[in-house]
Amino acid sequence: MPPVISIDGSQGEGGGQIIRTxxxxxxxxxxxxxxxxxxxxxxxxxxxxxHLAAVRAAALVCGAKVxxxxxxxxxxxxxxxxxxxxxxxxxxxxAGATTLVLQTVxxxxxxxxxxxxxxVTGGTHVPLSPSFHYLARHWAGVVERxxxxxxxxxxxxxxxxPGGGELRAEVQPWKRPAHLDLVERGxxxxxxxxxxxxxxxxxxDRLRRAAQERxxxxxxxxxxxxxxxxxxxSKGCFVLLEAVFEQGRAAFGLLGERRVRAEVLGDRxxxxxxxxxxxxxxxxxxxxxxxxxxxxxxxxxxxRITTPExxxxxxxxxxxxxxFGVPARTxxxxxxxxxxxxxxxxxxxxxx
Numbered sequence: 099m100p101p102v103i104s105i106d107g108s109q110g111e112g113g114g115q116i117i118r119t120x121x122x123x124x125x126x127x128x129x130x131x132x133x134x135x136x137x138x139x140x141x142x143x144x145x146x147x148x149h150l151a152a153v154r155a156a157a158l159v160c161g162a163k164v165x166x167x168x169x170x171x172x173x174x175x176x177x178x179x180x181x182x183x184x185x186x187x188x189x190x191x192x193a194g195a196t197t198l199v200l201q202t203v204x205x206x207x208x209x210x211x212x213x214x215x216x217x218v219t220g221g222t223h224v225p226l227s228p229s230f231h232y233l234a235r236h237w238a239g240v241v242e243r244x245x246x247x248x249x250x251x252x253x254x255x256x257x258x259x260p261g262g263g264e265l266r267a268e269v270q271p272w273k274r275p276a277h278l279d280l281v282e283r284g285x286x287x288x289x290x291x292x293x294x295x296x297x298x299x300x301x302x303d304r305l306r307r308a309a310q311e312r313x314x315x316x317x318x319x320x321x322x323x324x325x326x327x328x329x330x331x332s333k334g335c336f337v338l339l340e341a342v343f344e345q346g347r348a349a350f351g352l353l354g355e356r357r358v359r360a361e362v363l364g365d366r367x368x369x370x371x372x373x374x375x376x377x378x379x380x381x382x383x384x385x386x387x388x389x390x391x392x393x394x395x396x397x398x399x400x401x402r403i404t405t406p407e408x409x410x411x412x413x414x415x416x417x418x419x420x421x422f423g424v425p426a427r428t429x430x431x432x433x434x435x436x437x438x439x440x441x442x443x444x445x446x447x448x449x450x
Contacts, residue, residue, distance in 0.1 A: 099177070100129050103421055107136035107173070110414030114149045117174065118202045119392055119418045121156035125178050125206035126396050128160075129422055134173040144170040148194030151220070152202045155188045159203050159214075183210035183271075190220030193261030195227035200267055201237075201389065204248045205396050208272035215268050222256045222263035223336050228385065229351050230255070230265055231292050231338045236349040237389055240382070244397045245276045255296055257334030257353070275442065277399030280381040280390075284344025289313065289321040289371065292338045293364070296330035301360045305337045308364030316372055335360065337367045341374060346381030348374050379435035380406035388412040391438055395424040400442030408436035416440075 103124075107116055117133055124131050137143045145153070150167060153174060157164045161179035166172075188199055196218040207214040222230040228237065234250040241248070247270040256263020293305035302325045313319040321339075335354035340347070350370035352363050374383060382390070387405035392415065394401045405412070408430045416426040416438055424443050430436015 102175075103129055103131040105131055105133040105418065105421060107133045108138035110417060111410045113137060113140070114146070114152070114198070115388070115411055115415060116418055117149055118152050118198060119415050121152055121176065122202050122205050122392055123396070123419060123422045124176050125156045125160040125162065125181060125203070126209050127422065128178050128180065130175070130177040132173065132175045136172050136174065138172070144172045145174070147192050148190065148198065151188060151190045151194055151199050155186070155199050155203050156206065158186060159207055181206050181210045183207060183212035183214045185215045187217040188219070190218070190261070193221035193224050193256060193258045195224050196220045196222050196256070196263060196265045197228045197230060197233045200233065200250065200265060204267065204269055205246065205393055207269045208246050208248070209396070211271060213268060213270050215266070217264060217266050219262070219264045220256060221258055221261045222252060222265055223334060223353055224258040224261075225353060228389070229336060229338065229353070231294070231336065232349055232351050235292070235338070236340060236347065237386065240347060240386065240390065241393045244278050244393055245273045246393055246397070252328065255294075255328040255330035255334060257296070257330060257332055260332045262331040275398030277442070278394060278397070278401040280346055280401070280403045281437070283346035283378065283381050286341065286343055286375070288342045289319055290340045290342065291321050291323040292326065293323065293336075294326040294328050295335035296328050297333040298335055301335045301354070302326065304360035305335060305364040308361040309337060309339060309368040312365045312368035313371065316368075317375070335363075337364055339367050339371045341371055343381070347386070348383035349386070350374070350383065374406065377406050377435070380404045380437070384409050384412070387438060388415050391415045391419060391426060391440060394440040395419040395422075395426060398443055400440050402437060402439045404435070404437035406435050408432050408434060412438055
Protein backbone atom coordinates (compact mmCIF):
# COMPACT_ATOMS: atom_id res chain seq x y z
CA MET A 99 0.00 0.00 0.00
CA PRO A 100 1.30 3.51 -0.79
CA PRO A 101 2.26 5.65 2.21
CA VAL A 102 -0.60 7.34 4.05
CA ILE A 103 -0.81 11.06 3.35
CA SER A 104 -1.35 13.21 6.44
CA ILE A 105 -3.60 16.23 6.03
CA ASP A 106 -4.38 18.99 8.49
CA GLY A 107 -8.12 19.57 8.16
CA SER A 108 -7.87 23.05 9.64
CA GLN A 109 -5.49 24.43 7.00
CA GLY A 110 -6.54 27.27 4.73
CA GLU A 111 -10.29 27.66 4.68
CA GLY A 112 -10.55 24.70 7.04
CA GLY A 113 -13.89 23.63 5.57
CA GLY A 114 -15.52 20.72 3.84
CA GLN A 115 -13.66 21.40 0.60
CA ILE A 116 -10.48 19.97 2.10
CA ILE A 117 -12.01 16.59 2.84
CA ARG A 118 -13.98 16.43 -0.42
CA THR A 119 -10.84 17.15 -2.45
CA UNK A 120 -8.87 14.56 -0.49
CA UNK A 121 -11.62 11.97 -0.90
CA UNK A 122 -11.86 12.45 -4.65
CA UNK A 123 -8.11 12.42 -5.21
CA UNK A 124 -7.59 9.44 -2.94
CA UNK A 125 -10.32 7.39 -4.60
CA UNK A 126 -9.06 8.24 -8.10
CA UNK A 127 -5.39 7.49 -7.39
CA UNK A 128 -5.52 4.79 -4.69
CA UNK A 129 -3.50 6.92 -2.27
CA UNK A 130 -4.67 6.55 1.35
CA UNK A 131 -4.90 9.57 3.62
CA UNK A 132 -5.49 10.47 7.25
CA UNK A 133 -7.08 13.86 7.89
CA UNK A 134 -7.06 15.36 11.37
CA UNK A 135 -8.50 18.48 13.04
CA UNK A 136 -11.42 18.52 10.61
CA UNK A 137 -13.02 21.99 10.55
CA UNK A 138 -11.24 22.73 13.84
CA UNK A 139 -11.86 26.45 13.67
CA UNK A 140 -15.59 26.24 12.94
CA UNK A 141 -18.47 26.80 15.34
CA UNK A 142 -19.47 23.15 14.84
CA UNK A 143 -16.17 21.34 14.28
CA UNK A 144 -15.78 17.86 12.86
CA UNK A 145 -17.75 16.04 10.20
CA UNK A 146 -21.27 17.30 9.54
CA UNK A 147 -23.99 15.30 7.73
CA UNK A 148 -23.11 16.70 4.30
CA HIS A 149 -19.46 15.74 4.78
CA LEU A 150 -20.40 12.26 5.97
CA ALA A 151 -22.44 11.81 2.80
CA ALA A 152 -19.35 12.61 0.72
CA VAL A 153 -17.17 10.21 2.77
CA ARG A 154 -19.65 7.36 2.35
CA ALA A 155 -20.14 8.06 -1.34
CA ALA A 156 -16.40 8.09 -2.05
CA ALA A 157 -15.91 4.94 0.00
CA LEU A 158 -18.62 3.11 -1.92
CA VAL A 159 -17.24 3.85 -5.39
CA CYS A 160 -13.79 2.50 -4.52
CA GLY A 161 -14.51 -0.04 -1.76
CA ALA A 162 -12.48 1.94 0.76
CA LYS A 163 -11.77 1.05 4.36
CA VAL A 164 -12.81 4.03 6.47
CA UNK A 165 -12.19 4.96 10.07
CA UNK A 166 -13.86 7.86 11.87
CA UNK A 167 -16.92 8.22 9.65
CA UNK A 168 -19.42 9.49 12.20
CA UNK A 169 -21.15 12.78 12.98
CA UNK A 170 -18.76 15.22 14.64
CA UNK A 171 -15.66 13.11 14.02
CA UNK A 172 -12.46 15.22 14.15
CA UNK A 173 -10.42 12.86 11.97
CA UNK A 174 -10.93 10.31 9.19
CA UNK A 175 -8.68 7.58 7.82
CA UNK A 176 -9.42 6.56 4.22
CA UNK A 177 -7.82 3.56 2.52
CA UNK A 178 -9.19 3.25 -1.03
CA UNK A 179 -9.50 0.17 -3.20
CA UNK A 180 -9.95 0.15 -6.99
CA UNK A 181 -12.72 2.31 -8.44
CA UNK A 182 -15.55 0.23 -9.88
CA UNK A 183 -18.01 1.57 -12.44
CA UNK A 184 -21.68 0.90 -11.73
CA UNK A 185 -25.01 2.32 -10.62
CA UNK A 186 -24.96 4.24 -7.34
CA UNK A 187 -27.56 5.95 -5.19
CA UNK A 188 -26.65 8.30 -2.34
CA UNK A 189 -29.25 9.80 -0.03
CA UNK A 190 -28.70 12.91 2.06
CA UNK A 191 -31.40 13.11 4.71
CA UNK A 192 -31.01 16.88 5.11
CA ALA A 193 -30.87 19.64 2.47
CA GLY A 194 -27.16 18.91 2.11
CA ALA A 195 -25.81 19.79 -1.33
CA THR A 196 -26.24 16.99 -3.84
CA THR A 197 -23.87 18.82 -6.18
CA LEU A 198 -20.97 18.60 -3.73
CA VAL A 199 -21.45 14.85 -3.36
CA LEU A 200 -21.54 14.52 -7.15
CA GLN A 201 -18.35 16.54 -7.53
CA THR A 202 -16.68 14.22 -5.02
CA VAL A 203 -17.39 11.05 -7.02
CA UNK A 204 -17.66 12.12 -10.69
CA UNK A 205 -13.91 12.43 -11.33
CA UNK A 206 -12.99 9.13 -9.58
CA UNK A 207 -15.75 7.25 -11.42
CA UNK A 208 -14.55 8.71 -14.71
CA UNK A 209 -11.22 6.90 -14.18
CA UNK A 210 -13.01 3.52 -14.28
CA UNK A 211 -13.09 1.45 -17.46
CA UNK A 212 -16.86 1.69 -17.95
CA UNK A 213 -19.69 4.22 -17.58
CA UNK A 214 -21.48 4.89 -14.28
CA UNK A 215 -24.84 6.26 -13.24
CA UNK A 216 -25.30 8.20 -10.00
CA UNK A 217 -28.47 9.30 -8.21
CA VAL A 218 -28.23 11.69 -5.27
CA THR A 219 -31.09 12.99 -3.13
CA GLY A 220 -31.01 16.10 -0.93
CA GLY A 221 -30.63 19.78 -1.71
CA THR A 222 -30.16 20.84 -5.33
CA HIS A 223 -30.38 24.61 -4.83
CA VAL A 224 -28.98 25.50 -1.41
CA PRO A 225 -26.86 28.40 -0.07
CA LEU A 226 -23.05 28.32 -0.20
CA SER A 227 -22.96 25.49 -2.75
CA PRO A 228 -23.06 25.25 -6.54
CA SER A 229 -26.64 24.77 -7.69
CA PHE A 230 -27.73 22.03 -10.08
CA HIS A 231 -27.85 24.53 -12.92
CA TYR A 232 -24.36 25.86 -12.16
CA LEU A 233 -23.00 22.31 -12.11
CA ALA A 234 -24.84 21.00 -15.17
CA ARG A 235 -24.53 24.04 -17.45
CA HIS A 236 -21.31 25.70 -16.33
CA TRP A 237 -18.93 23.32 -14.52
CA ALA A 238 -19.76 20.29 -16.68
CA GLY A 239 -19.36 22.33 -19.85
CA VAL A 240 -15.84 23.41 -18.92
CA VAL A 241 -14.53 20.07 -17.60
CA GLU A 242 -15.69 18.50 -20.86
CA ARG A 243 -12.79 20.40 -22.46
CA UNK A 244 -10.57 18.12 -20.35
CA UNK A 245 -12.35 15.06 -21.69
CA UNK A 246 -14.31 14.58 -18.45
CA UNK A 247 -17.83 13.89 -19.66
CA UNK A 248 -20.65 14.03 -17.14
CA UNK A 249 -24.28 14.58 -18.07
CA UNK A 250 -26.36 15.77 -15.11
CA UNK A 251 -30.15 16.03 -15.06
CA UNK A 252 -32.63 17.34 -12.54
CA UNK A 253 -35.26 14.84 -11.40
CA UNK A 254 -36.77 17.31 -8.95
CA UNK A 255 -35.47 20.42 -7.23
CA UNK A 256 -34.73 20.55 -3.51
CA UNK A 257 -34.59 23.99 -1.94
CA UNK A 258 -33.24 24.90 1.49
CA UNK A 259 -34.24 24.07 4.19
CA PRO A 260 -36.46 21.03 3.42
CA GLY A 261 -34.40 19.59 0.55
CA GLY A 262 -36.09 16.59 -1.01
CA GLY A 263 -34.52 17.06 -4.44
CA GLU A 264 -32.84 14.53 -6.69
CA LEU A 265 -30.09 14.69 -9.31
CA ARG A 266 -29.04 12.01 -11.77
CA ALA A 267 -25.67 11.87 -13.50
CA GLU A 268 -24.09 9.69 -16.14
CA VAL A 269 -20.29 9.57 -16.26
CA GLN A 270 -18.24 8.23 -19.16
CA PRO A 271 -14.68 6.83 -19.03
CA TRP A 272 -12.06 9.58 -19.10
CA LYS A 273 -9.42 9.68 -21.83
CA ARG A 274 -6.25 11.04 -20.25
CA PRO A 275 -3.86 12.81 -20.16
CA ALA A 276 -5.56 16.08 -21.05
CA HIS A 277 -4.44 19.70 -20.82
CA LEU A 278 -6.42 22.91 -20.37
CA ASP A 279 -5.40 26.55 -20.37
CA LEU A 280 -7.96 29.21 -19.51
CA VAL A 281 -5.82 32.32 -19.35
CA GLU A 282 -7.49 34.79 -21.71
CA ARG A 283 -11.23 35.38 -22.04
CA GLY A 284 -11.38 36.40 -25.66
CA UNK A 285 -14.39 38.28 -26.98
CA UNK A 286 -17.80 38.02 -25.34
CA UNK A 287 -19.89 35.59 -27.39
CA UNK A 288 -23.18 35.43 -25.50
CA UNK A 289 -24.95 36.00 -22.21
CA UNK A 290 -27.33 33.21 -21.29
CA UNK A 291 -29.80 33.24 -18.45
CA UNK A 292 -31.87 30.63 -16.69
CA UNK A 293 -34.65 31.68 -14.34
CA UNK A 294 -36.60 29.04 -12.47
CA UNK A 295 -39.19 28.64 -9.76
CA UNK A 296 -41.24 25.98 -8.04
CA UNK A 297 -44.76 26.64 -6.75
CA UNK A 298 -44.33 30.39 -7.26
CA UNK A 299 -46.38 31.39 -10.30
CA UNK A 300 -44.87 34.21 -12.35
CA UNK A 301 -41.71 34.54 -10.24
CA UNK A 302 -39.32 33.00 -12.79
CA ASP A 303 -40.41 35.45 -15.46
CA ARG A 304 -40.01 38.37 -13.05
CA LEU A 305 -36.45 37.22 -12.32
CA ARG A 306 -35.73 37.04 -16.03
CA ARG A 307 -37.20 40.44 -16.80
CA ALA A 308 -35.29 42.23 -14.02
CA ALA A 309 -31.92 40.76 -15.01
CA GLN A 310 -32.54 41.30 -18.71
CA GLU A 311 -33.48 44.94 -18.16
CA ARG A 312 -30.42 45.65 -15.99
CA UNK A 313 -28.04 44.21 -18.60
CA UNK A 314 -29.64 46.26 -21.36
CA UNK A 315 -29.90 49.50 -19.44
CA UNK A 316 -26.33 49.37 -18.11
CA UNK A 317 -24.38 48.08 -21.13
CA UNK A 318 -26.89 47.51 -23.95
CA UNK A 319 -26.21 43.80 -23.61
CA UNK A 320 -28.56 41.30 -25.22
CA UNK A 321 -29.24 38.08 -23.33
CA UNK A 322 -31.02 34.85 -24.23
CA UNK A 323 -33.18 33.14 -21.60
CA UNK A 324 -34.74 29.89 -20.51
CA UNK A 325 -37.60 30.30 -18.04
CA UNK A 326 -38.47 27.04 -16.26
CA UNK A 327 -40.98 25.78 -13.74
CA UNK A 328 -39.23 22.97 -11.85
CA UNK A 329 -40.89 20.14 -9.93
CA UNK A 330 -40.12 20.37 -6.20
CA UNK A 331 -41.68 19.41 -2.85
CA SER A 332 -41.38 23.00 -1.59
CA LYS A 333 -41.36 26.57 -2.87
CA GLY A 334 -38.19 28.12 -4.20
CA CYS A 335 -36.62 30.08 -7.04
CA PHE A 336 -33.25 30.76 -8.61
CA VAL A 337 -31.51 32.67 -11.38
CA LEU A 338 -28.27 31.82 -13.18
CA LEU A 339 -26.45 34.09 -15.63
CA GLU A 340 -23.61 32.81 -17.82
CA ALA A 341 -21.15 34.97 -19.73
CA VAL A 342 -19.64 32.93 -22.55
CA PHE A 343 -16.42 34.15 -24.14
CA GLU A 344 -14.27 32.81 -26.98
CA GLN A 345 -12.06 31.04 -24.41
CA GLY A 346 -13.23 31.98 -20.92
CA ARG A 347 -16.49 31.52 -19.12
CA ALA A 348 -18.19 32.88 -16.01
CA ALA A 349 -21.48 32.17 -14.27
CA PHE A 350 -23.26 33.72 -11.31
CA GLY A 351 -26.28 32.26 -9.58
CA LEU A 352 -28.55 33.45 -6.80
CA LEU A 353 -31.29 31.73 -4.82
CA GLY A 354 -34.55 33.20 -3.65
CA GLU A 355 -34.58 34.70 -0.17
CA ARG A 356 -37.43 35.54 2.15
CA ARG A 357 -38.60 39.13 1.88
CA VAL A 358 -36.41 39.70 -1.20
CA ARG A 359 -38.47 40.49 -4.28
CA ALA A 360 -37.77 38.67 -7.54
CA GLU A 361 -36.96 41.98 -9.20
CA VAL A 362 -34.20 42.66 -6.66
CA LEU A 363 -32.75 39.18 -7.05
CA GLY A 364 -32.68 39.35 -10.84
CA ASP A 365 -31.05 42.77 -10.73
CA ARG A 366 -28.37 41.50 -8.33
CA UNK A 367 -27.51 38.59 -10.63
CA UNK A 368 -27.08 40.97 -13.56
CA UNK A 369 -24.84 43.24 -11.50
CA UNK A 370 -22.54 40.28 -10.73
CA UNK A 371 -22.09 39.71 -14.46
CA UNK A 372 -21.53 43.41 -15.09
CA UNK A 373 -18.85 43.52 -12.39
CA UNK A 374 -17.05 40.60 -14.05
CA UNK A 375 -17.24 42.36 -17.42
CA UNK A 376 -15.89 45.59 -15.95
CA UNK A 377 -12.46 44.01 -15.58
CA UNK A 378 -10.59 42.02 -18.21
CA UNK A 379 -8.53 40.19 -15.60
CA UNK A 380 -9.39 36.52 -15.30
CA UNK A 381 -10.81 33.98 -17.73
CA UNK A 382 -13.25 32.31 -15.30
CA UNK A 383 -15.30 33.28 -12.26
CA UNK A 384 -13.74 32.74 -8.81
CA UNK A 385 -15.99 29.81 -7.88
CA UNK A 386 -15.22 27.88 -11.05
CA UNK A 387 -11.48 28.46 -10.61
CA UNK A 388 -11.26 26.42 -7.41
CA UNK A 389 -13.64 23.75 -8.76
CA UNK A 390 -11.36 23.14 -11.76
CA UNK A 391 -8.18 22.40 -9.81
CA UNK A 392 -9.09 18.79 -8.96
CA UNK A 393 -10.08 17.82 -12.53
CA UNK A 394 -6.92 19.52 -13.85
CA UNK A 395 -4.75 17.61 -11.38
CA UNK A 396 -6.35 14.25 -12.22
CA UNK A 397 -6.30 14.89 -15.98
CA UNK A 398 -2.52 14.60 -15.87
CA UNK A 399 -1.72 17.14 -18.58
CA UNK A 400 -1.66 20.19 -16.35
CA UNK A 401 -2.88 23.66 -17.17
CA ARG A 402 -3.33 27.27 -16.08
CA ILE A 403 -6.43 29.22 -15.06
CA THR A 404 -6.82 32.93 -14.35
CA THR A 405 -9.55 34.56 -12.30
CA PRO A 406 -10.36 38.10 -11.13
CA GLU A 407 -10.33 36.99 -7.47
CA UNK A 408 -7.96 34.55 -5.80
CA UNK A 409 -10.02 33.02 -3.00
CA UNK A 410 -9.05 31.09 0.09
CA UNK A 411 -10.81 28.08 -1.42
CA UNK A 412 -8.56 28.23 -4.49
CA UNK A 413 -5.42 28.39 -2.36
CA UNK A 414 -6.62 25.54 -0.15
CA UNK A 415 -7.50 23.10 -2.92
CA UNK A 416 -4.15 23.79 -4.62
CA UNK A 417 -2.39 22.91 -1.37
CA UNK A 418 -4.36 19.67 -0.97
CA UNK A 419 -3.69 18.32 -4.49
CA UNK A 420 -0.02 19.21 -4.03
CA UNK A 421 0.06 16.95 -0.98
CA PHE A 422 -1.10 14.10 -3.23
CA GLY A 423 1.90 14.57 -5.52
CA VAL A 424 0.57 16.90 -8.24
CA PRO A 425 2.26 20.30 -7.83
CA ALA A 426 -0.21 23.18 -7.93
CA ARG A 427 0.52 26.81 -7.13
CA THR A 428 -1.52 29.97 -7.04
CA UNK A 429 -0.35 33.48 -7.79
CA UNK A 430 -1.77 36.89 -6.96
CA UNK A 431 -2.87 38.14 -3.57
CA UNK A 432 -6.02 36.81 -1.93
CA UNK A 433 -8.99 38.90 -2.99
CA UNK A 434 -7.22 40.24 -6.07
CA UNK A 435 -6.63 38.97 -9.60
CA UNK A 436 -4.41 35.96 -10.12
CA UNK A 437 -4.67 32.31 -10.97
CA UNK A 438 -3.52 28.75 -10.48
CA UNK A 439 -1.11 26.49 -12.34
CA UNK A 440 -1.28 22.71 -12.11
CA UNK A 441 1.76 20.75 -13.28
CA UNK A 442 1.59 17.88 -15.74
CA UNK A 443 2.40 14.48 -14.28
CA UNK A 444 3.26 11.19 -15.99
CA UNK A 445 0.63 9.11 -14.24
CA UNK A 446 -2.08 10.92 -12.22
CA UNK A 447 -3.57 7.48 -11.53
CA UNK A 448 -0.76 6.62 -9.08
CA UNK A 449 -1.40 3.36 -7.30
CA UNK A 450 -3.61 1.79 -9.98
